[in-house]
Amino acid sequence: MTLKDLYRLLRRHWLLLLLVPLVTTASVFYFGRNRDKKYTSDTVIYTGIASGYKIDGDNNAAGGGWNAASTAFDNLLSLITSRDTREEVCLRLLARHLLERKATGATAAARPQQASAAPSGLLASVQRVLLPTKLAAADQPLLDSLAATLAGSTEEETLANLTAAYRASNTNAVYKLFYSKHPYYSEAAMWNISASRVKDSDLLRIEYSSKNPQICRETLDILTQVFIRKHKELFVGQNENVIGYFDAATQKAYARLQAAEQKLLQFHQRHNIVDYDKQMVTSTEERQLTADKFNELEMQYAGASSALKSTESALGKRGVSNLKSQEILRLRNRLADLNGQIAEVELLNKSANSPDGAARLATLTQQVTTISNSLDEAVSSYDADTRSAQGVAVKDLLQDYTKNVLQVEDLRGQLSSMRRQKENFTSQYNSLVPLGAEIRKIRREVEIAEKEYMSQVEGLKQSKLSQQNVELASQLKVVDPPNLPATAGGTRLLVLLLGGLIGSFLFTGAGVVAADLLNNSLQKPALATKVTSFPVMGIIPNTTNLNQKQLLDAQRAEDQLARQLLLKMHQKDDSTKPFMIGVLSSQSGEGKTTLVTSLTASLNGMKIKTLGLFPNDHADHAWLEGHTSYYSPLQGLSQGVTVADLAGTRTYNNAVIIVEFPALLEATYPASLLQSLDLILVAVKATRSWEQADKKIFENIKNVSKAPIEVVLNGVLPEYVTDFIGARVKAAGGKRAGLPPRPLQGLLNP
Numbered sequence: 001m002t003l004k005d006l007y008r009l010l011r012r013h014w015l016l017l018l019l020v021p022l023v024t025t026a027s028v029f030y031f032g033r034n035r036d037k038k039y040t041s042d043t044v045i046y047t048g049i050a051s052g053y054k055i056d057g058d059n060n061a062a063g064g065g066w067n068a069a070s071t072a073f074d075n076l077l078s079l080i081t082s083r084d085t086r087e088e089v090c091l092r093l094l095a096r097h098l099l100e101r102k103a104t105g106a107t108a109a110a111r112p113q114q115a116s117a118a119p120s121g122l123l124a125s126v127q128r129v130l131l132p133t134k135l136a137a138a139d140q141p142l143l144d145s146l147a148a149t150l151a152g153s154t155e156e157e158t159l160a161n162l163t164a165a166y167r168a169s170n171t172n173a174v175y176k177l178f179y180s181k182h183p184y185y186s187e188a189a190m191w192n193i194s195a196s197r198v199k200d201s202d203l204l205r206i207e208y209s210s211k212n213p214q215i216c217r218e219t220l221d222i223l224t225q226v227f228i229r230k231h232k233e234l235f236v237g238q239n240e241n242v243i244g245y246f247d248a249a250t251q252k253a254y255a256r257l258q259a260a261e262q263k264l265l266q267f268h269q270r271h272n273i274v275d276y277d278k279q280m281v282t283s284t285e286e287r288q289l290t291a292d293k294f295n296e297l298e299m300q301y302a303g304a305s306s307a308l309k310s311t312e313s314a315l316g317k318r319g320v321s322n323l324k325s326q327e328i329l330r331l332r333n334r335l336a337d338l339n340g341q342i343a344e345v346e347l348l349n350k351s352a353n354s355p356d357g358a359a360r361l362a363t364l365t366q367q368v369t370t371i372s373n374s375l376d377e378a379v380s381s382y383d384a385d386t387r388s389a390q391g392v393a394v395k396d397l398l399q400d401y402t403k404n405v406l407q408v409e410d411l412r413g414q415l416s417s418m419r420r421q422k423e424n425f426t427s428q429y430n431s432l433v434p435l436g437a438e439i440r441k442i443r444r445e446v447e448i449a450e451k452e453y454m455s456q457v458e459g460l461k462q463s464k465l466s467q468q469n470v471e472l473a474s475q476l477k478v479v480d481p482p483n484l485p486a487t488a489g490g491t492r493l494l495v496l497l498l499g500g501l502i503g504s505f506l507f508t509g510a511g512v513v514a515a516d517l518l519n520n521s522l523q524k525p526a527l528a529t530k531v532t533s534f535p536v537m538g539i540i541p542n543t544t545n546l547n548q549k550q551l552l553d554a555q556r557a558e559d560q561l562a563r564q565l566l567l568k569m570h571q572k573d574d575s576t577k578p579f580m581i582g583v584l585s586s587q588s589g590e591g592k593t594t595l596v597t598s599l600t601a602s603l604n605g606m607k608i609k610t611l612g613l614f615p616n617d618h619a620d621h622a623w624l625e626g627h628t629s630y631y632s633p634l635q636g637l638s639q640g641v642t643v644a645d646l647a648g649t650r651t652y653n654n655a656v657i658i659v660e661f662p663a664l665l666e667a668t669y670p671a672s673l674l675q676s677l678d679l680i681l682v683a684v685k686a687t688r689s690w691e692q693a694d695k696k697i698f699e700n701i702k703n704v705s706k707a708p709i710e711v712v713l714n715g716v717l718p719e720y721v722t723d724f725i726g727a728r729v730k731a732a733g734g735k736r737a738g739l740p741p742r743p744l745q746g747l748l749n750p
Contacts, residue, residue, distance in 0.1 A: 008719040008720075009512060009513065009516050012717065016512070017505060017508055020504050020508040021500075021502075021505040021508070023504075024500045024501065024503075025497050025500050027500075028493075028500040029493070029497060038209045038211060039209065039216045039485040039487075039488050040207060040208070040216070040485060041208055041213070041216045041217050041220050041483050042205055042206060042220070042480075042483070043220055043221075044479050045205075045206065045476050045477065045479065046202055046203055046204075046477045046478075047076065047202050047203070047204055047476055048202050048476075049073065073197050073204070077197075077204075079231060079234070080193065080195045080223070080227055083187075085223070085226055085227060085230060086187060086190035086191075086193075087178070087187075088226050089190060089219065089223045090178055090185055090189070091159060091162045091163060091166065091178075092155075092159055092222045092226065093184065093215070093222055094162060094177075094184075094185045095155055095158035095159040095162050096155055096218065097143070098143065098146055098147040098151045098162075099147075099151050099152075099155055099158050101143060101144065101147040101151070102147045142177070145173070146162075146173060150162055162174055166178065183211055184210065184212070184215050192210065193206065193208050193223060194206070194207045194208075206227075208223070213488075216484075217484045217485075220482035221481075221482050224478055228476045231476060232476075242466075243460070243464060246456060246459045246463050247460060249456045250456040250457055250459075250460050253449065253453035253455075254453050256449045256452070257446070257449035257450055257452075257453045259449075260442070260445040260446040260449045261446055263445070264439075267439060267442055271435055273435070273439075276436075280433075280436070283429045287422070287429050290421055290422045291422060294418045294419065294422050297411055297414050297415050297418055298415060301408065301412060301415055304411050307404045307407075308404035308405060308407075311400050311404050328375065328378050328379060331371055331374055332375065332409070334371050335371045335375065335406065336412060336413065337413075338364055338367050338368045339406070339409045339412075339414075340412070340413025340414075340416055340417065341364050341413070342365065342413070343410070343416075343417045343418075344417045345357055345360055345364065347417055347421060349361065372406065375402060376402060379402065521687050521689055522684055522685075522688070522689070522690060522713060525713060525716075525720070528686075528713055531689075531690045532682075532684070532694075532695075532698075532711055534711045535710050535711065536710065536712070537565075537568075537681060537711065537712055538560060538561030538712050539557050539561070539686075539713045539714075539716045539720075539721065540557065540594060540712065540713065540716065541553065541554040541557050541715075541716050541717075541718055541721045542715045542716060542717060542718070550718040550721075553722060558602060559602065561598070561599065562599060562602035562606065565581070565603070565656075565679075566606075568679050569655075569656065578611075578651070578655055579655065579656045579679070580643065580659065580673075580678045580679075580707075581656065581657065581658045581659065581677065581678065581679045581680075581681060582659050582661055582673065582677040582705075582707070583595055583596050583658060583659065583660045583661065583683055584680060584681070584682055584683070584698075584701065585661075585663055585664065585684065586663065586664050586684075586691075586693065586694045586697055586698075587663050588663040588667075589685065590663075590683045590714060591715065592661070592683045593614065593660060594683075594714065595681065595683050595712055595714065596612045596614065596660045599658055600627050600658055601627075603656055604627055608655050609654045609655050610627060610654055610655065610656040610658065611627060611629060611647075611651055611656070611657050612627060612628050612660070613629050613630070613631055613643065613657060613659045613660065614628065614629070614630050614631075614660050615631065615633050615660060615662050616630040616631060616632050617662075629648075629651065630647075631647050631659075632646070633662050633669055633670050634668060635670070636669075636670020636671070636672050636673050637668065637671065639672055640672065641670065642672075642673075643657055643673065659673060661673075664697050665693060665697060671704065674705040675705060677705055679710070680705060680707045680709045681711075682698065682709060682710070684712070684714065686713040686714060686715045686717070
């Protein structure tokens with residue numbers, strides 16, 4: 001379809017293109033003049049996703065980059081518009097209003113059966129648009145019934161009752177109210193919530209529109225509370241599993257550490273160990289010191305014993321018998337016993353100094369002094385010789401003897417005590433040595449348990465730190481609380497009117513174009529040639545409601561059809577016989593009679609004697625005196641029948657004979673005349689399509705007659721006439737035609 005065709009199509013249906021948009025615009029204005037006003041409130045929330053402070057110190061990482069921040073904001077927006085959030089906001093708003101309604105006593109006269117009177121479904125939607133006040137009044141019994149049955153003493157109790165009723169079934173009043181078209185308490189109303197990020201900041205803007213400003217602010221306030229709580233629960237719950245794992249693992253590690261430490265304590269108690277390493281070092285050092293001291297005492301004892309033997313030998317030559325007395329022996333033994341006790345007490349005082357040990361040491365020392373004096377007196381009394389064999393005074397020898405005896409006995413006592421002490425230290429050392437491997441094993445168990453415990457404690461600390469960081473990061477703050485809107489936004493009625501006007505015009509135009517594209521009628525001559533496979537010889541325009549210019553074009557079309565016929569006449573070789581033209585059609589009402597009458601009048605007007613031959617059932621049609629005749633189609637069934645046989649020999653006096661055939665698909669037609677035709681004109685109504693039956697019948701006609709077949713379209717629309725006859729060139733301004741204008745001829749197709 002070209003632009004020219006589109007222009008013609010729209011021009012032809014200009015009334016429809018005008019009325020439909022006007023009716024649509026008027027309807028939009030009528031039904032939209034009482035639309036509810038919309039009040040819009042908004043709130044701004046600070047999220048801290050991109051630039052908020054973090055406990056872990058990563059405050060310049062911008063939340064993991066632009067993609068992470070964008071993902072976090074998408075999560076927030078999805079949480080705001082989630083179904084669960086919308087349900088809770090709707091139920092909380094309803095619970096608050098039911099509680100207020102109960103407090104004001106509005107439910108005193110409420111009846112549960114009144115709730116069924118409220119309209120629902122399509123009726124409620126229509127009333128909400130046309131009669132919003134009436135529908136609001138119809139909602140009151142339902143709210144009164146819910147307030148009487150579900151309202152509790154607190155808002156939370158009312159919310160719990162509504163939630164239980166909502167989840168009980170899908171047929172109760174609360175469920176139906178939520179999935180209705182109610183302007184406040186339905187899911188559809190919650191879709192008026194819109195959230196968006198404020199440019200590239202950490203701020204989030206939430207808007208809500210409603211026809212009630214107070215409910216608009218309340219809904220937005222409830223949404224903010226629910227959203228912040230759900231966001232915090234979502235973020236805090238992320239680390240609960242991790243913290244639980246580390247908490248349990250820490251407790252198990254601590255129990256293993258306690259068991260290992262208890263095992264080490266029991267081992268120390270069982271073996272009397274305070275500090276094994278120090279005790280081992282001390283035992284080793286004491287054992288070595290005792291061994292060294294013992295060796296030193298043995299050397300001193302050996303020297304003292306040798307000196308004592310030498311002294312005894314010298315005294316034995318001058319009165320050894322005196323030394324054999326029992327008194328001296330007793331005193332000497334007693335002195336040796338006391339020296340041994342003194343050595344033990346001194347060793348004990350070195351390890352643990354106590355008053356009892358010091359007193360006992362003083363007593364033993366005093367006893368040693370007394371016995372030493374007694375021993376000196378006893379030895380002196382038995383002294384018989386005053387000199388030794390070497391000339392040494394016996395008194396000096398006795399003193400040396402006494403001294404050596406004391407020294408020997410003292411060293412003997414120290415050796416005995418040191419020997420016992422050496423045995424004790426050796427026994428203690430030998431008992432500690434085998435315990436080294438076992439205590440190292442136990443200590444290794446304690447060390448492993450302690451490391452595991454510290455590792456779990458570190459993991460628990462990090463998970464709790466991460467949780468605190470998430471809690472800090474998830475703390476949303478309302479920086480701009482919801483406001484109470486004072487003015488309503490525009491109803492956009494003008495936009496709806498323009499949209500309805502333009503949309504209906506485009507829709508109607510598209511429908512007209514689609515209908516034209518789907519129309520397979522033969523209005524266009526080019527399309528008719530393509531569909532019928534026969535050339536179009538001419539057209540007969542539709543002359544109904546035509547203006548002067550269109551009447552002139554119709555006259556030109558008829559004249560051109562006659563001129564085309566003249567060209568066909570000159571193509572005949574035998575000029576002695578009249579030019580036979582057959583006018584055929586598949587069905588009646590195709591315009592055959594109009595075509596024959598028009599051609600007959602035009603040719604006769606050109607001084608060409610022409611006869612129009614019609615079937616005898618056309619007696620009531622217009623009569624052209626001297627140029628019209630009738631025949632019986634039944635007489636033309638026999639072979640060899642000519643026009644003279646049907647209409648008389650006088651027909652041959654005409655130069656052109658135009659024979660109208662009956663409808664080929666409806667009546668009997670004179671087939672014998674087909675062979676004598678020089679031209680076949682097929683009259684086709686331009687408003688119909690070319691069917692398979694038409695195609696078949698004219699294929700048969702073509703096989704019988706040798707005359708060329710051409711199509712004449714009848715009832716062509718005026719805008720398509722110029723496509724066939726051409727547009728007239730306008731005369732230049734200021735110039736006159738050389739000849740007077742041709743007078744108009746009367747149209748035969750009024």
